[in-house]
Amino acid sequence: MMSGNYTTIDNQNVSGSVPAVSDSPGQVSVKFNDTSLQTFPPSGAQGKISAAAGPPRDADDTFSKPASGSPESPSSGGWFKIFTVAAYRPYFDVDTSDVLERIKDSLLPFNGSFNEKTASNPDLYGPFWICTTLIFVAASIGTFVTYLAHKLQHKEWNYDINLVTWSAGVFYGYVLVVPLCLYVILKYFSAPSTLVQLFCLYGYSLFVFIPAMCLSVIPVEIFRWAITGVAGIMSALFVALNLRNHIVSAGERWFLIVVGIFLLQLALSFVLKLYLFNVSV
Amino acid sequence: MIVFVVIQSQVFAVAFALLATGAIILTLNVLLLGGRIIFFQSLSLLGYCLFPLDVGALICLLKDNVVMKMVVVCVTFAWSSWAAYPFISTAVNPRRKALAIYPVLLMYVSVGFLIIAIN
Numbered sequence: 001m002m003s004g005n006y007t008t009i010d011n012q013n014v015s016g017s018v019p020a021v022s023d024s025p026g027q028v029s030v031k032f033n034d035t036s037l038q039t040f041p042p043s044g045a046q047g048k049i050s051a052a053a054g055p056p057r058d059a060d061d062t063f064s065k066p067a068s069g070s071p072e073s074p075s076s077g078g079w080f081k082i083f084t085v086a087a088y089r090p091y092f093d094v095d096t097s098d099v100l101e102r103i104k105d106s107l108l109p110f111n112g113s114f115n116e117k118t119a120s121n122p123d124l125y126g127p128f129w130i131c132t133t134l135i136f137v138a139a140s141i142g143t144f145v146t147y148l149a150h151k152l153q154h155k156e157w158n159y160d161i162n163l164v165t166w167s168a169g170v171f172y173g174y175v176l177v178v179p180l181c182l183y184v185i186l187k188y189f190s191a192p193s194t195l196v197q198l199f200c201l202y203g204y205s206l207f208v209f210i211p212a213m214c215l216s217v218i219p220v221e222i223f224r225w226a227i228t229g230v231a232g233i234m235s236a237l238f239v240a241l242n243l244r245n246h247i248v249s250a251g252e253r254w255f256l257i258v259v260g261i262f263l264l265q266l267a268l269s270f271v272l273k274l275y276l277f278n279v280s281v
Numbered sequence: 282m283i284v285f286v287v288i289q290s291q292v293f294a295v296a297f298a299l300l301a302t303g304a305i306i307l308t309l310n311v312l313l314l315g316g317r318i319i320f321f322q323s324l325s326l327l328g329y330c331l332f333p334l335d336v337g338a339l340i341c342l343l344k345d346n347v348v349m350k351m352v353v354v355c356v357t358f359a360w361s362s363w364a365a366y367p368f369i370s371t372a373v374n375p376r377r378k379a380l381a382i383y384p385v386l387l388m389y390v391s392v393g394f395l396i397i398a399i400n
Binding site: 085088089091092093094095096097099125129132133136140143147161164165 | 378387
């Protein structure tokens, strides 16, 4: 401070503070260094909670390691690596447009080229979230159907929580167990396919059941059977044709395998039809 | 004649499990898609953004009309999603925004569905 005037501001680098009005004749302008000035909220922000300037960083980057580039000591962890998030990042390396394109492909079973397109970049995002969406849709539509039926007959109705757990068991179990068995079988017949590719294929093949279930709300029984049949056949064809192109080299048994897969998928659709829309009064 | 019985403890278990594992899975989803967030920050944020749906559930307790419940749940669901959207969408690569946002919407929709269905 040069003088006793407490209002003098001389070259102070204050960040974020409002300059006091100086009553001395020589106006001093307060210079803010841009680098130390924090504008609040950060520019380019949308909405109240914005991370446009980046979320606050961990002290040691524990949870936000970049996917590649950081050299890790090869002896760190060994088999523990399967428990880290980074180990599974390569399987989620898809953009929105990729996922949408794969979903579209699953709706056109006669193309048979899904396997080639995803061979280099199979993803686990699609299978997991399609299964989860299916569970939610199945539980909610099943509940809605029984609610409507009971309402129309003026009966007491209560929510059956078991629908959620039951359909979770069915869908996750199907997508987990069947590709595992298929992987083992294919390895035995020496036409190996990577496990992730099989998960990817089966996961996307279940997508067609989502619109099928939405359509099944219509209470005409024959219509429901028709919808289930069409969806089941489309899904089964998708899986069978894609696998056929892949395992033709497995010898004479390939036809059996493909037919088996086809029937299994059809069985899934029948199970869905029978247990989700069974209205008992 | 079969009567469905609601077991209250089961309902609580499902709701709690859904929210807890849902928040964890959503955070993992963003991390796996190559996004940059902090695990516990995201958990806490998704929990706080559930508040509008809580308000909706309380309102639905007052009157048992299905249509009113649906309206209230729709409004509060939109509010919750609008609150969570800026955080999640800026945490990932812009080409993958929809992939990260969709599971959040799914979780809030299922919570809303639970509010409507259970009386």
